[in-house]
Amino acid sequence: MYAQVVKSEGSKTRDEMTPEELAFQDRIDRGEKIEPKEWMPEGYRKTLIRQIGQHAHSEIVGQLPEGNWITRAPTLERKAILLAKVQDEAGHGLYLYSAAETLGVSRDELMELLHAGKMKYSSIFNYPTLTWADMGAVGWLVDGAAIMNQVPLQRTSYGPYSRAMIRICKEESFHQRQGYAIMMKMAQGTPAQKRMAQDALNRLWYPSLMMFGPSDKDSVHSAQSMAWKIKMNTNDELRQKFVDQTVPQAEYLGLTVPDPDLKWNEEKGGYDFSEPDWSEFYDVLAGNGPCNKDRLGARVKAWEDGAWFRDALVVHAEKAAARRAVAAE
Amino acid sequence: MSKEWPLWEVFIRGQHGLNHRHVGSLHAPDAEMAILNARDVYTRRNEGVSIWVVPSAQITASSPSEKGPLFEPSNSKVYRHPTFFDIPDEVGHM
Amino acid sequence: MPSLPDMNTPEVAELARMQGAHAHPPVPAPDAGEQALFECLLRIGDSTLVLGHRVSEWCGHSPALEEDIALANVALDLIGQTQNWLALAAEVEGQDRSADDLAYLRDAWDFRNLLLVERPNGDFGHTLMRQFLFDAWHHEFLKGAAASTDPRVAEIAAKAAKEVAYHLERTSDLIVRLGDGTAESHRRMAAAVEALWSYTGEMFLADAKDAEIAARGILPDPASLREPWLATVGAVFAEATLALPDSAFAHKGGKQGIHTEHLGYILAEMQFLQRAYPGASW
Numbered sequence: 120m121y122a123q124v125v126k127s128e129g130s131k132t133r134d135e136m137t138p139e140e141l142a143f144q145d146r147i148d149r150g151e152k153i154e155p156k157e158w159m160p161e162g163y164r165k166t167l168i169r170q171i172g173q174h175a176h177s178e179i180v181g182q183l184p185e186g187n188w189i190t191r192a193p194t195l196e197r198k199a200i201l202l203a204k205v206q207d208e209a210g211h212g213l214y215l216y217s218a219a220e221t222l223g224v225s226r227d228e229l230m231e232l233l234h235a236g237k238m239k240y241s242s243i244f245n246y247p248t249l250t251w252a253d254m255g256a257v258g259w260l261v262d263g264a265a266i267m268n269q270v271p272l273q274r275t276s277y278g279p280y281s282r283a284m285i286r287i288c289k290e291e292s293f294h295q296r297q298g299y300a301i302m303m304k305m306a307q308g309t310p311a312q313k314r315m316a317q318d319a320l321n322r323l324w325y326p327s328l329m330m331f332g333p334s335d336k337d338s339v340h341s342a343q344s345m346a347w348k349i350k351m352n353t354n355d356e357l358r359q360k361f362v363d364q365t366v367p368q369a370e371y372l373g374l375t376v377p378d379p380d381l382k383w384n385e386e387k388g389g390y391d392f393s394e395p396d397w398s399e400f401y402d403v404l405a406g407n408g409p410c411n412k413d414r415l416g417a418r419v420k421a422w423e424d425g426a427w428f429r430d431a432l433v434v435h436a437e438k439a440a441a442r443r444a445v446a447a448e
Numbered sequence: 449m450s451k452e453w454p455l456w457e458v459f460i461r462g463q464h465g466l467n468h469r470h471v472g473s474l475h476a477p478d479a480e481m482a483i484l485n486a487r488d489v490y491t492r493r494n495e496g497v498s499i500w501v502v503p504s505a506q507i508t509a510s511s512p513s514e515k516g517p518l519f520e521p522s523n524s525k526v527y528r529h530p531t532f533f534d535i536p537d538e539v540g541h542m
Numbered sequence: 543m544p545s546l547p548d549m550n551t552p553e554v555a556e557l558a559r560m561q562g563a564h565a566h567p568p569v570p571a572p573d574a575g576e577q578a579l580f581e582c583l584l585r586i587g588d589s590t591l592v593l594g595h596r597v598s599e600w601c602g603h604s605p606a607l608e609e610d611i612a613l614a615n616v617a618l619d620l621i622g623q624t625q626n627w628l629a630l631a632a633e634v635e636g637q638d639r640s641a642d643d644l645a646y647l648r649d650a651w652d653f654r655n656l657l658l659v660e661r662p663n664g665d666f667g668h669t670l671m672r673q674f675l676f677d678a679w680h681h682e683f684l685k686g687a688a689a690s691t692d693p694r695v696a697e698i699a700a701k702a703a704k705e706v707a708y709h710l711e712r713t714s715d716l717i718v719r720l721g722d723g724t725a726e727s728h729r730r731m732a733a734a735v736e737a738l739w740s741y742t743g744e745m746f747l748a749d750a751k752d753a754e755i756a757a758r759g760i761l762p763d764p765a766s767l768r769e770p771w772l773a774t775v776g777a778v779f780a781e782a783t784l785a786l787p788d789s790a791f792a793h794k795g796g797k798q799g800i801h802t803e804h805l806g807y808i809l810a811e812m813q814f815l816q817r818a819y820p821g822a823s824w
Contacts, residue, residue, distance in 0.1 A: 156509050182602035182610075189598045193815040193824035194642045195591075195628075198598070199621045203492075205601050206614035210489060213607045217473035220455060226475060227452040251815055251824070286472070290493070301824075309822050417603065425605020426450060427730065428666050431723030433451050436478035438722065453606070474608055477719075484712055488612040 121177035121241045121265055122170045123332040123404075125350075126340055147348050152278040155221040163347055164222050167277055169238070170349060171219040176233045176240035178212035180414050184248040185257055193251060200297050201254060207294070211287045218279040234419045242400060245408030246326050252305050252312070256319035258298015260327040260365065266295060267361050268331070271351035280349070299368065306372040313373075320369065321377045325395040331358040333397055363389045456482040457507055458490055459500040468500050476501075578751040579692075580635045581654060582761055584644070585797050586683070587627030588655035591645055593676060594620030595808055596663055605666055612712065616673070619705040626698040633694075646816040650805045657796040658741040660805045664734065667720055667727065671734035674713035678774040679745045679767060681710045686762025695760055714778045721782025728783065735784055743792020745771070752797075 133141065140160055146153065153159055182205050189205065192198035216226040232238040243261055248254065266288070273284045305316035331354040335341040344350035362381075369376050378393045402408065453475040459468035471490045476482035482501040491499075597617040604610035628641035639647075658676060663669045684706055687699035720727040746768040748756065756763035779786050795801065815824065 154509075179602070179607065186602035189601055190595060190811050191814050193646070193822075195621055195625050195645055196642075197824055199618055199625075202598055202601060202614055202618055202621070206492070206611055206618070209602070209607050209610045209614070210492065213474060213489060213611070214472055216607070217455070220473070225452055226455075283472075304824060308824075309819065311819055312822055421603040421605065425609075425666060427724070427726050428605040428609075428720070429453065430450050431720050431727030432477035432481065433453065434727075435719040435723040436481075439478065475606065476608065480715070481719075484715065485608040485612065487708075488615050489608060492611075492615070 121181075121268070121330075122173040123239070123241060123330065125166065125170045125173060125344065144346070147276045147346075151276075152281060153276050154278045162343070163349075166344060166347070167280065167349055168219055168222050168224050170344075171215055171222075171280055171283075172224070172229045172232070172238055173240060175212045175215035175219060175229065176238060177244065178208045178215060180233075180240040180244045180418060181261075182208045182212075183414050183417055184244055184246070184410070185254060187248050188251060188254050191251070192254075197254075197301075204258070204294055204297060207290050210290070211283075214283040214286055215280075218277075218283040221279045230422060234415070234422060236406070236415070239404065240414075241330060242403040242408065243326050243330050244414055245403050245410045246323065247410050249322070250315045250319060252302070252315040252319035253323065255298050255301030255305055255316065256323045258294055258296075259302050259368070260298075260320075260323050261330070262291065262294040262298060263365060264327050264330045264357075264361050266291060267357050267364075268352075274348070274351065276348035302372055302374075306374060316372065317374050320374050324377050325399075328358055328361070328392075328395045329397075329400045329403075331355075331361065333400065359389050362392050366390055453477050455504040456486075456501045457504050458482075458486040459502070460486070460490055461498040463497055468498065473504060479503075576634050576636070578754045579760060580631055581751045582755045583627055583631035583634060583695075584654040585656075586687075586761075587624055587631055587641075587644070588653045589659050589676075590620045590627060591624040592653070592655045592805070592808060593659035593673075594618075594624060595812055596659065596661075597669070597673070599663055600666075600669065609666075616709055616712075619702075619709065623698070623702045623705070626702075630694055630698065642816075646813045650801050650809055651799045653801065653805060653809070654797055654799060655801075655805075656741070656744050657793055657802055658738065658744065660796070660802055660808060661738065661741060662804060664737070665730060667730040668734040668737065670713055670716050670720070671731060672738055673709070674717050674778070675738060675742050675775065677706060677710040677713050678778075679742075679771050680706045681774075682767045682770045683762060686767070690761065691759035710774075714774075717778050717784070718782045721779070721784040731782065731784055735779075735787060739787045739789060740791050740793050743790065744794045744796060747792065747794055747797070749798065 131140065133144070136144065139158060143153075143158065143160060143163075153163075185201060185205050185208075189198060189202050192201050216229060219229060220226055229238065233240070243264075248257065269284055269288050269291070273281060273288055275281045275284065302316055302319075305312040307313075333354065335354045341350060341353065345353075366376055366381065380391065380393045382391055383389075384391045403411070406412075454477075455473055456476055456479075457473050458471050460471050461468045474482065474485050474489050476485045479501055483499055486499045486501055594617045597613055597620065600613050601610065601617070604613055624645065625641050628644045632639045632641055632644055656676075658672060661672055663672075681703070684699045684703040688696055688703050690696040690699060717731065721731045722728070746764045748764045752761075752764050755761045756766075776786055815822075
């Protein structure tokens with residue numbers, strides 16, 4: 120997902136927990152929200168910073184592959200819709216950074232960690248957007264996969280994170296639909312447009328499946344995060360749900376999912392499908408995806424080029440405050 | 449790292465709302481810019497008619513361990529709620 | 543670096559227009575009275591289109607998330623205004639073209655935007671200065687246009703005026719802060735004034751078409767906007783500790799279709815899909 124491989128701290132059995140930790144776990148089990156000033160295990164706090172930070176970074180790095188096409192959008196309306204969507208992503212990044220900040224880390228610190236390569240963002244944004252159909256496929260598949268994870272996260276145990284997710288889900292409702300609308304237009308368009316649509320699905324299908332992260336059946340980290348309700352479903356559950364939802368949508372478009380082994384399994388009531396190439400996934404995470412250097416480079420450049428601007432506004436605010444103080448004397 | 453823009457809490461009163469509601473946070477160098485930023489960040493969908501901003505550092509929150517003493521006393525004052533009083537239907541709406 | 547000649551050469555413009563006319567199938571000519579209105583609507587619609595495009599280039603690259611979001615709002619407003627202005631232009635032209643046809647299927651010589659808006663973004667201060675100089679004019683222009691004798695123009699202008707009042711509020715504020723910020727920000731803003739000032743004069747130059755449309759009370763007389771514009775800019779610059787240049791030199795030609803080299807690249811990018819896949823619906 121937008122937070123794919125989040126190392127979780129902690130993992131204790133009830134016997135190993137201190138009385139405080141037990142009381143904390145009981146609150147979570149009762150469905151209570153944990154709020155910023157309240158006591159929480161250090162592991163919970165650290166894991167959340169990592170996860171929310173990764174999620175926030177994904178939103179702002181995620182602006183880039185779609186931002187790539189704003190100046191080339193084919194109609195004025197498409198341009199406006201795409202711009203509004205990418206703008207929403209900046210907003211979502213902002214909400215999530217704010218949620219992380221309630222845990223005692225500043226946004227600038229998180230940015231510096233991202234720029235230094237010490238924090239990750241979703242692997243999906245290291246893939247290029249090569250044609251206009253990718254704007255459709257990103258909305259349809261990437262936002263579709265993200266929503267699958269974000270809807271349950273509205274019920275996450277940490278209050279500020281939960282509230283950010285509620286706001287994000289509300290705003291994102293149009294994102295996937297606008298993507299699918301582009302795909303419909305392409306799939307019903309000229310032969311070249313249809314080819315473009317199929318090509319986008321071919322390239323983005325497996326990277327979308329990777330968004331849910333590797334199978335976490337045996338992962339201790341996942342178990343702890345699920346106990347803390349900062350992870351609501353296993354990666355495999357969400358991936359299955361995504362495939363089951365998406366395959367009929369592809370069929371409606373008249374497009375072929377690039378998986379020869381894809382078939383309906385009556386018994387489990389879902390599709391059997393091929394795993395993505397996990398070695399590619401780890402390569403991308405390690406910095407060797409097609410766009411890692413471009414994406415991070417663009418973020419670092421924006422940050423560094425903007426330093427004088429941010430600094431100047433701070434200095435002006437201080438000057439203005441000093442002037443007001445003198446005037447008030 | 450140079451000095452970070454401070455964090456602000458944003459409260460917005462919507463078209464039909466009576467009260468300002470907390471909608472989220474943002475960064476801005478001072479209060480005036482925080483208002484402008486809040487307009488751009490939190491009213492993208494026509495949500496608001498009035499904006500308040502408060503430096504996050506100025507917010508004092510109730511401590512959760514005091515939850516009992518702070519809120520429980522009011523639980524017993526049920527007469528503060530209109531449903532406490534039975535008014536016969538014949539009297540009509542009140 | 544100075545770009546293409548900015549001089550006003552009517553013959554070239556006329557030649558260009560005739561050349562451009564060959565690209566389209568023969569269609570009935572619009573009535574002569576509306577030709578001036580069509581041109582003047584392109585002047586505003588193309589200006590908001592090109593500026594909206596330029597501003598949208600920042601999306602994902604701004605110095606702070608709050609600025610990224612704010613700039614996208616400005617770009618969205620400008621694109622929305624473009625849709626309205628160009629749709630009206632197409633209606634006035636009466637040749638069965640849409641706003642998208644006008645935006646995506648004309649070459650640079652048929653564009654009528656101000657040269658100012660096609661200037662490259664430069665640093666963030668340069669972008670904000672370009673925006674401010676335009677906003678201060680745009681605001682006055684729309685106030686005048688909102689009182690248009692043509693109700694279609696008045697309606698578009700009244701809606702846009704509300705949006706642009708906010709654009710101007712925001713850029714005025716930022717110009718003051720950056721002009722009166724650090725030594726570096728002051729230097730950058732002063733450099734932006736220096737680089738952009740000679741592109742502001744065009745906003746107030748009227749040709750025969752402007753004069754005709756102003757005389758009919760449809761759009762304000764460009765020259766009448768200079769004084770209020772200068773008052774706004776002067777007040778903001780004074781607070782920003784920026785000097786008002788005394789040069790009166792003005793690059794011109796954009797309103798007649800003689801552009802800088804930059805517009806061609808903007809259009810190559812903007813129109814790519816429509817040109818590469820003619821007739822496709824998106």
